Amino acid sequence: MPADPxxxxxGVTKVYGSGPTAFxxxxxxxxDIAQGDFxxxxxxxxxxxxxxxxxxGCLDVPSGGEFLFKGRHVETLDRDQRALLRRRYxxxxxxxxxxxxxxxxxxxxxxxxxxxGEDRKTRYDAGMAALDKVGLKDWWDHTPAExxxxxxxxxxxxxxxxxxxxxxxxxxxTGNLDSERSIEIMELLTDLNRNGGIxxxxxxxxxxxxxxxxxxxxxxxxxxERIEEGVAAA
Amino acid sequence: xxxTTVILxxxxxxxxxxxxxxxxxxxxxxxxxxxxxxxxxxxxTAAVREQISSLGANVLxxxxxxxxxxxxxxxxxxxFKPADLTAIENQLTGVRAVAPLVQSSGTAxxxxxxxxxxxxxxxxxxxxxxxxxxxxxxxxxxEEEEAGKPVCIIGNTVRTNLFQGSDPVGKRLRVKxxxxxVIGALAxxxxxxxxxxxxxxxxxxxxxxxxxxxxxxxxxxMIAVDDAYDTSTVQASLEELMRDRRKIKPGAEDxxxxxxxxxxxxxLTGTTTILTQIVAAVAAISLxxxxxxxxxIMLVSVTERTREIGIRLAIGAVAREVLMQFLxxxxxxxxxxxxxxxxxxxxxxxxxxxxxxxxxxxxxxxxLIAFLFSAAIGVVFGYFPARRAAALNPIDALRHE
Numbered sequence: 001m002p003a004d005p006x007x008x009x010x011g012v013t014k015v016y017g018s019g020p021t022a023f024x025x026x027x028x029x030x031x032d033i034a035q036g037d038f039x040x041x042x043x044x045x046x047x048x049x050x051x052x053x054x055x056x057g058c059l060d061v062p063s064g065g066e067f068l069f070k071g072r073h074v075e076t077l078d079r080d081q082r083a084l085l086r087r088r089y090x091x092x093x094x095x096x097x098x099x100x101x102x103x104x105x106x107x108x109x110x111x112x113x114x115x116x117g118e119d120r121k122t123r124y125d126a127g128m129a130a131l132d133k134v135g136l137k138d139w140w141d142h143t144p145a146e147x148x149x150x151x152x153x154x155x156x157x158x159x160x161x162x163x164x165x166x167x168x169x170x171x172x173x174t175g176n177l178d179s180e181r182s183i184e185i186m187e188l189l190t191d192l193n194r195n196g197g198i199x200x201x202x203x204x205x206x207x208x209x210x211x212x213x214x215x216x217x218x219x220x221x222x223x224x225e226r227i228e229e230g231v232a233a234a
Numbered sequence: 235x236x237x238t239t240v241i242l243x244x245x246x247x248x249x250x251x252x253x254x255x256x257x258x259x260x261x262x263x264x265x266x267x268x269x270x271x272x273x274x275x276x277x278x279t280a281a282v283r284e285q286i287s288s289l290g291a292n293v294l295x296x297x298x299x300x301x302x303x304x305x306x307x308x309x310x311x312x313x314f315k316p317a318d319l320t321a322i323e324n325q326l327t328g329v330r331a332v333a334p335l336v337q338s339s340g341t342a343x344x345x346x347x348x349x350x351x352x353x354x355x356x357x358x359x360x361x362x363x364x365x366x367x368x369x370x371x372x373x374x375x376x377e378e379e380e381a382g383k384p385v386c387i388i389g390n391t392v393r394t395n396l397f398q399g400s401d402p403v404g405k406r407l408r409v410k411x412x413x414x415x416v417i418g419a420l421a422x423x424x425x426x427x428x429x430x431x432x433x434x435x436x437x438x439x440x441x442x443x444x445x446x447x448x449x450x451x452x453x454x455x456m457i458a459v460d461d462a463y464d465t466s467t468v469q470a471s472l473e474e475l476m477r478d479r480r481k482i483k484p485g486a487e488d489x490x491x492x493x494x495x496x497x498x499x500x501x502l503t504g505t506t507t508i509l510t511q512i513v514a515a516v517a518a519i520s521l522x523x524x525x526x527x528x529x530x531i532m533l534v535s536v537t538e539r540t541r542e543i544g545i546r547l548a549i550g551a552v553a554r555e556v557l558m559q560f561l562x563x564x565x566x567x568x569x570x571x572x573x574x575x576x577x578x579x580x581x582x583x584x585x586x587x588x589x590x591x592x593x594x595x596x597x598x599x600x601x602l603i604a605f606l607f608s609a610a611i612g613v614v615f616g617y618f619p620a621r622r623a624a625a626l627n628p629i630d631a632l633r634h635e
Contacts, residue, residue, distance in 0.1 A: 059547075059628050059629050079552075080552040080554070083551060084550065085550075086548065087550025088550070090550070092548045098541060099545075102249040102250075107245070111545075115550055115551050
C-alpha cells in the first residue's frame with residue numbers, strides 16, 4: 001500500500017437541519033484514503049455514502065470533525081477556497097453525466113480549462129488529448145444529444161481528467177448504463193487509476209462494479225461499517 | 235477572466251438563438267423607438283428653424299392691433315400711413331431696409347389657367363428685407379414703384395401652376411381682373427411657418443393701393459435690422475417711435491405690435507422640442523419594459539440552467555465567476571439589442587425623414603446615450619438573476635431536475 005493518505009477524515013459528522021427535525025447523516029466517520037488508491041463506496045440509501053462523497057469532493061463541509069486533504073484542513077475553508085481546491089485537484093463524474101447540452105464534446109471537456117484561464121491552444125490540445133484517452137477523439141464536435149449514454153459518460157470522464165486531477169470522484173458512474181457499457185467505463189477508470197496515477201473514489205451499489213476497486217468501503221447508518229480489499233487489489 | 239466570461243456568454247447566447255433574440259426584442263424596439271423619435275424630432279426642429287429663418291433673419295414685423303389672438307372688441311386699430319414708413323426710414327437707427335406691405339387675395343389668370351393666390355403690394359426693399367432673389371427676370375425699377383405701374387413678380391408656385399415650365403417673363407397676366415406684365419419670377423423659398431411662401435404675386439404697392447385696396451394705408455411694415463445692431467434694442471426704439479406717432483398716452487396699451495421672427499422661431503422650436511421629449515419619454519418607458527423582459531428571461535434561464543450552474547460550481551467555478559457569467563450574458567444581450575436597435579433606428583430615420591419632409595440629422599450623442607443606456611439596463615436587470623445563480627449550492631444545483 002502507498003504511504004501517506006491523500007485524504008483523511010477524523011470523526012466527521014454531518015447534521016442536516018436543526019432542532020427537532022434535525023437529521024444526523026454522518027455520525028463520526030474515520031477514513032484514510034491513500035494516494036493512488038481505487039476506492040468503491042457502497043451502502044444502502046441513507047447510509048451516508050453520498051454525504052461523505054460530497055464532503056470528500058469539497059462540495060460540502062462537515063458539521064464536526066476534521067477533513068484533511070494533502071494535509072490541509074478543508075473544514076475551515078470558505079466556499080470559494082473550496083471551489084479553487086476542486087478546480088486544482090478534483091475531477092467529477094456523475095451518474096447523470098451532467099454535460100452541457102447543445103455544446104460539443106470538446107467544449108464540454110475544455111470547460112474546466114476555461115476556469116483555469118488556459119489559452120485557446122492549450123485548451124484545444126489538452127481537450128483533444130483527454131478525448132483521445134477516452135477513445136472519442138473523432139467525436140469531438142458532437143453534442144451530447146448526438147452521443148450514446150456510454151459515450152456521454154466518456155466525455156464526462158474526459159472533462160474530469162483534462163486538468164490532470166489528483167482525485168477523481170465518480171458518483172454512480174455506471175448507474176445509467178447497460179452492463180456492457182458499464183464494464184467499458186470501469187475499465188477506463190481502472191486504466192486512469194493504474195496508469196494515470198489518479199486516486200479514484202467511486203460510489204456504487206453494484207458489487208460487479210465495486211469489484212474493479214482495490215478498496216471497498218461499506219457504509220451503514222452514517223458510519224463506516226467495514227473496509228475490505230477488493231478483487232483488484234490482488 | 236473577463237475574456238473567458240465573454241466567451242461563455244456568447245456561447246450561451248449562441249445555444250439559444252431564438253430565445254436570445256426574443257429576449258432582446260424589447261431592448262431592440264425600445265432603443266430603435268427612442269433614437270428614431272429623437273432623430274426625427276431633431277430633424278423637425280431643424281426644419282422649423284430653417285423655415286423660420288427663411289422668413290428673414292433679424293426681421294421685425296410691425297402690424298396694427300395687439301398681436302396674435304388678442305385685441306378683442308372695439309374699433310379696429312388704424313393701419314399705418316406712408317408718413318409712418320418715412321419716419322421709420324429716417325428716424326430709426328440700426329435699420330438695413332424697410333418695406334411696406336399690403337395684401338389682397340385674388341385670382342391670377344394666364345391664358346386658360348387660373349390660380350387663386352395672394353397679391354402683395356410692396357417695394358423693391360421687400361426683397362432686400364426677405365433676402366429674396368429673382369430666379370429669372372428682374373425686380374421693380376424705382377420709376378415703376380413711383381408710378382405704380384402694372385407689373386408683377388411671381389412666386390414659384392404661381393409660376394408652376396400658370397406657366398408650366400415656359401418662361402413667364404414678359405407675359406401678361408390678369409390679376410383680379412387687371413392686366414399686368416410679368417417682369418420676374420422669384421427663387422423657391424419652400425414651406426414657411428405660415429404656409430406656402432411661393433404662392434404669391436408681388437406688385438408695386440401704389441398699384442395695389444390704387445386698384446385693389448382703394449386707400450394709401452399700409453397694413454404691415456417689415457424692418458430688416460442691421461447685423462451690427464441688437465434686434466431687441468431696435469425693437470424698443472421702434473415701439474417708442476410708433477407710440478409717439480400714434481399718440482398713445484403713457485400707460486395705455488399699444489394698438490400695434492412688433493413681431494420678431496426670432497421670437498416666432500424660438501416659440502416654434504420650443505414646441506417641437508417639447509413634443510420630441512414627450513415622445514422620447516414614452517419610448518424610454520418601452521426601453522424599461524425591455525429591461526424587465528431581460529430580467530424575466532434571465533431569471534427563467536437561471537432556473538432552467540440550475541444543473542449547468544451546478545456543473546460549473548463542481549468543476550471549480552467560484553461564485554464571482556458564475557455571477558459574472560450571467561451578468562456578462564445579460565449585458566452582452568442588451569448591448570447586442572442596443573446595437574441592433576441603433577441600426578434599425580438609422581434605417582427607420584433615413585426612411586421616414588423624407589416622408590415627414592424633415593432633414594435626417596445623425597446625432598452621435600443620442601446614439602451613444604441610447605447604447606450606454608441599454609448596457610446599463612443589462613447591468614441593472616442582469617444583476618439580480620446573476621446573484622441568484624451565484625448563490626446556488628452546488629450539491630442542490632446538481633440534483634436539480
